[in-house]
Amino acid sequence: MSLLHPLFTVVLFLSLTSGILAQSASPRVETAEPDAGKAGAVITINGENLEKSNVSEIFLTDGKNDLKAVVTEQAAKLIKFKIPEKAAAGRYSVMLLTAGKEPKYLEQPVKITVE
Numbered sequence: 001m002s003l004l005h006p007l008f009t010v011v012l013f014l015s016l017t018s019g020i021l022a023q024s025a026s027p028r029v030e031t032a033e034p035d036a037g038k039a040g041a042v043i044t045i046n047g048e049n050l051e052k053s054n055v056s057e058i059f060l061t062d063g064k065n066d067l068k069a070v071v072t073e074q075a076a077k078l079i080k081f082k083i084p085e086k087a088a089a090g091r092y093s094v095m096l097l098t099a100g101k102e103p104k105y106l107e108q109p110v111k112i113t114v115e
Contacts, residue, residue: 027054029094029108036113039085043112044078045094051076056099060084060092060112067092087114 029047037043045058052074058081059066067087073080094108 025049025054027096027098027106029096029110032094032110032112035111036115037083038115039083039087041083042072042080043083044080045108045110046078047108048077050074050079050096052099054099055079055096056103057097059095059097059105060087060114061095061107062090062092066095083112083114089114 027047027049029045029050031046033044033046034041035043049055055074058069058071058079060069060083061067067084069081069084071079071081090113092112092114094110094112096106096108098104098106
């Protein structure tokens with residue numbers, strides 16, 4: 001009986017740790033290339049945890065208006081999208097909508113200028 005208790009503790013610790021690590025895989029955008037373009041231009045954002053299982057949609061936001069972008073390619077470290085046709089000239093933040101049971105909007109520190 002004394003051997004089961006330490007083993008149970010280790011199993012419990014590992015299961016809790018894996019649950020915490022799974023929740024910490026939040027998507028994050030680090031760069032945009034190019035960082036400016038006209039409506040319809042393709043922009044590539046680079047970062048971490050950007051795959052479809054973590055990011056369901058991408059938007060450009062000016063703080064008042066959120067414009068949904070069309071994703072043309074998506075992988076773990078990059079997303080390629082088109083600047084929405086309705087985007088007026090100005091500076092926009094990249095915003096992600098997370099995937100999963102409780103989706104969240106995450107505004108990123110990366111900016112894009114629409115010409």
